[in-house]
Amino acid sequence: MKKLITLLLLGCASFIGCRTPKSGTPDLEQQKPVTTIAFGSCSRQSLPQPLWDDIAAQKPDVWIWLGDNIYGDSENMDTLRAKYALQKSNPVYQQLRQSASVIGVWDDHDYGVNDGGKEYPKRKESQQVLLDFLDVPASSSLRTQEGAYSTHVYGPKGRRVKVILLDARYFRDPLKKENKINVPDPSGDILGETQWKWLEQQLTNSDADVHIIGSGIQVLPEEHVYEKWANFPTARQRLLGLIGKTKPKGAFLISGDRHMAEVSKVSVPGLGYDLYDITSSGLTHVSAPHEEANRYRVGPIVSKLNYGLITINWQAKPLTATVNINGDNQATYLTQEMKF
Template identity: 35%
Template structure:
């Protein structure tokens, strides 16, 4: 295979800015975007270009009811020995959800700034994760479902404008062994699975809040409490999921299920507690999500999120036709504080900033879920029980 240098690739990217009437080469397609220009090169990369996770367990059988699910996000693969991962490995559960920032592959800055269209740092981060003994222990014990967030997408807070998103998707799907499943056949990393017999069906919907997302609205008061990075916008052109994923989600919400976990890498319910990334930064999209749940008559929805480097529990009585609950489990080993004063109108109790992971217990007889934030030693430090029927 002839090697294509980064300089040549960047020349192609620059050419994408040329007027449409000036093709790059005669009889060759004129790409409409940077990621489209890179696509032929990315398709030529060999399989050994991609890091792979250790072999994992098959997902639970479709007819098996789930009773316990673990959740984690924000794992710095370069930090030695995670107490949280060791505690996760000591738990009993049917499934483990890694829901974003599963590696930090952009510590050196965005790849497009550092002339890395091959996403060298991101691939190295995944390789480091694969080599961790604590990750291997978790991988060997639990079937896993995964979502990504910005740091395992390739650039902090990035959305659809990330020029190397198509390669980032390939890296994600190949690392987690998803390339030959439905999610590997279409753009984006969203997918869903349902487990359990009628009356005990748990549907898990893994959203992709990166690949299709338009830009957020920057704050006008950087760092101010409640407006730290972004502010809500009424721009009707802003989009969180993209048309295809929105249509797919509408269909999935009509699938038979008794309990539905909608996994979003960024928070769904909070509205006024902070100004970082969240659905509240696109309030029209947030309301669109709620409206879709109502219109599809989807029962038993519980939101699951990460990203925030603090564990939170939320309850909103107005968002859905029934009380809506959310658990934010973050982070496995990237904690920034011991306490927090953050309080959102939907928040249940204080946040928990030290290292943590989440647990979701399902009581089919009572029709309830227990949402737990657990410390890195496995102690339950925050808990709420919610009815789902």
């Protein structure tokens, strides 16, 4: 019951947007504005999980899973369920579930197969297991749509946040490789036409003041050889072009997958402010410190266990959101201020 009350007070979610509840249920105009949102990715359920107490101590209004929420890597749904159950049994994570609205999307390992796309044969079944983990009601429209993309809206008009979580797995074309290395495929797609149309609806004439667009894989970096939107350059340009065309207020990207954290920034024609991609990964394991080309990077690479923390300053003119890349023992490794 406490979880239900928390969700009602904080916001609502639907793949076609947030509807006004029936009489007797608090609507968006009656909600307290969301000011603190935490996010992270890459949590191997069998490893120590030292960051949950740090995350819970920040008292975020919302927690966003950005993928690799478990390392499932299986076509057996019982295997995925067991690994999700282990993740969910962490006592400090259970505390966070009671105090924050928990939302999320998948990446490849929790989807079921490393680097997987639409060729994964158990995607429909895996989607239901993910939604079970996220406590999505059986009656939710997310249960009947194809793909795990979703929209979550919080707060009254004038201080409204819309979180748009993209599914970069369910409809994604297979990766193109040469000598076992990923190479760009201009003809390939990531979202699929149904999700593209939905995304345009979410961004067009949106009344939100902050738009957080989440993707399991990085959107802006182009140079590394791993998974990224730039492996499908036409789809990447389509996404940036759509953001420039619809001009949402206060938009920025968050991503995971890479077992490190970094901030990337580009200028999108028509947008009027810089577009950031904040990558936070991972919660339980990271890559060894290394150098890596990224012409869009702002600041250093963080190669320590980390999570992202967004703080929205509703009083600031212009509106300002600050993202910290935080770690264990209340450490802060990177801070990026965004003005809209």
